[in-house]
Amino acid sequence: MARSDPQVNIRMPQELKDRLEAATTETNRSLNGEILERLERSFDAPTVEIGEASLDAIEARLRHALKHK
Incomplete structure (x- = not known):
């Protein structure tokens, strides 16, 4: 990275900085x-939209699977 690249100052929780x-x-x-x-990877990662109904269905399946383990 060149010295001519812009600088950005941000605030973050201490725990995140530690990690x-x-x-x-x-x-x-x-x-x-x-x-x-990490920022570059976040832009390259595919995004998935999940609706409320889908989340409810996933939760129901997980509960069922855990119950019948």
């Missing part, structure tokens, strides 16, 4: 690099 910092040791990235990678 991001922990991830940097696993991925060997800087905090900035980790945040950028």
